[in-house]
Amino acid sequence: MTYYTGSRTVEYLELAKRMLPKKFWSEESIVTGFIVAEAKGSYLIDVEGRKFVDLTSQWSTNNIGNVHPEVLEAAIEGLKQYGFLIYGLNLHKPVFSLVEELLKIAPSKKLTRVALELSGTGAVDAAVKFCVGVKKRPHIITFMGQYHGYYTGTLGYGPESADIRKNYETLYGSSAIILPYPDTYRKPEQMTSEEWGKFIIDYIQDYILTYVAHPERIAGVLFEPIACEAGIWIPPDSFIHGLRRLADNYGWFLIADEVMTGFGRTGKWFAIEHWGIDVELMPLGKGLCGGIFPIAAVYGSEEAMASEEIDYGTTFGGHPAGCLAAIENIRIMKREKLVERAAQLGEEALKRMRDWPERYDIVGDVRGKGMLMAVEFVKDKKLKTRNPQATRQVYLESIKRGVVPLMDHGDWTLRIQPPLTIEKDVLMESLDIIEECIKMVDNSFKGR
Numbered sequence: 001m002t003y004y005t006g007s008r009t010v011e012y013l014e015l016a017k018r019m020l021p022k023k024f025w026s027e028e029s030i031v032t033g034f035i036v037a038e039a040k041g042s043y044l045i046d047v048e049g050r051k052f053v054d055l056t057s058q059w060s061t062n063n064i065g066n067v068h069p070e071v072l073e074a075a076i077e078g079l080k081q082y083g084f085l086i087y088g089l090n091l092h093k094p095v096f097s098l099v100e101e102l103l104k105i106a107p108s109k110k111l112t113r114v115a116l117e118l119s120g121t122g123a124v125d126a127a128v129k130f131c132v133g134v135k136k137r138p139h140i141i142t143f144m145g146q147y148h149g150y151y152t153g154t155l156g157y158g159p160e161s162a163d164i165r166k167n168y169e170t171l172y173g174s175s176a177i178i179l180p181y182p183d184t185y186r187k188p189e190q191m192t193s194e195e196w197g198k199f200i201i202d203y204i205q206d207y208i209l210t211y212v213a214h215p216e217r218i219a220g221v222l223f224e225p226i227a228c229e230a231g232i233w234i235p236p237d238s239f240i241h242g243l244r245r246l247a248d249n250y251g252w253f254l255i256a257d258e259v260m261t262g263f264g265r266t267g268k269w270f271a272i273e274h275w276g277i278d279v280e281l282m283p284l285g286k287g288l289c290g291g292i293f294p295i296a297a298v299y300g301s302e303e304a305m306a307s308e309e310i311d312y313g314t315t316f317g318g319h320p321a322g323c324l325a326a327i328e329n330i331r332i333m334k335r336e337k338l339v340e341r342a343a344q345l346g347e348e349a350l351k352r353m354r355d356w357p358e359r360y361d362i363v364g365d366v367r368g369k370g371m372l373m374a375v376e377f378v379k380d381k382k383l384k385t386r387n388p389q390a391t392r393q394v395y396l397e398s399i400k401r402g403v404v405p406l407m408d409h410g411d412w413t414l415r416i417q418p419p420l421t422i423e424k425d426v427l428m429e430s431l432d433i434i435e436e437c438i439k440m441v442d443n444s445f446k447g448r
């Protein structure tokens, strides 16, 4: 955080130290260290007038670029016409219009209903309530490395890391059964990725259901189709299909958390489409609104949403302006064919990065689907020892050169999640810059 110079930046950082929580100014902080004065398309401009390529799309929220004018206009019109209305009290027209649009792009015929929320955390929380409330069973199976939100409820179901759960362990009881997610880079050496996925499914069947919880006491499985915060873990087919089989056998709901992976990010409207399975509940957030006005949603099946009356929601969930922004966002994504673009451009970007593990000792793995990509850093390739130090150095060096990737608690991976609208040459030049930084840091690690 002491990385950036410039008198205005220093002033703001001093203010941050005096006024903001420690996470914004500690040495370990993951914030970028520059202060944004303007956001536009694929760029961020800071208070010193420096321009940065935004490879984060603000954590996959601004999938159609920063401040899309048409979405902005739609939100403003919504505010003028409706201001704010609580949709749990006053159903309003934009709710119907948005739900209609969402149902048109639903990844499965089984998803026939939509609940609206405010944030991804709220959407996951609502999905778990629908699941447990309808099934009337206490347990949810969930997986290590997954993130479903920072609030204490979703923290219980999203054990992204021991770090973020530290001190809050007792706040959320024991209803979550937390199991390994098949991280195929760190799979047991003797297994193929498919065998690793199958092993976890068999482990649930043979051990969890025998020794931990009776299958009739499990309401459902909450999973990320790709575990994003964990470092873009792309599961093998055997895992996803195995979950569906277990759910069918025991009457569980599958809840696919698509808050990060939804809205074209992986080269499909929703990541679950890569496996073609049905799910009963699917929380959405982030990319739904084009980054302009907070709104989130949950797709649900008839059984999940119409067999029982389940209370969920928060005051500002389903805000009229958010609904109208989301409708406009979906319209633009269709018009610009952004889902197809994400698949194609993501493939080209991944191709550009593919040989990094061969070229650099500190790069253990490069992986991705669509515009959701990750580079994992190691100290030792054979042992796959994680290398947070190298990751942080590459991260900061990239920002210094005007390119902003994403780094989080699993800080041995650098993630690249640009807007789906990013200009191809800007993306490729940014990857050149990141590679330059990797080369530099790689050299500095040689002989250590």
Ligand SMILES: Cc1ncc(COP(=O)(O)O)c(C=O)c1O
Binding pocket: 059, 119, 120, 121, 122, 124, 147, 148, 149, 150, 224, 228, 229, 257, 258, 259, 260, 261, 285, 286
């Ligand atoms: C998969 C997933 N679920 C839920 C959330 C929580 O969403 P929000 O931060 O909008 O509450 C996130 C946020 O990063 C996420 O990645």
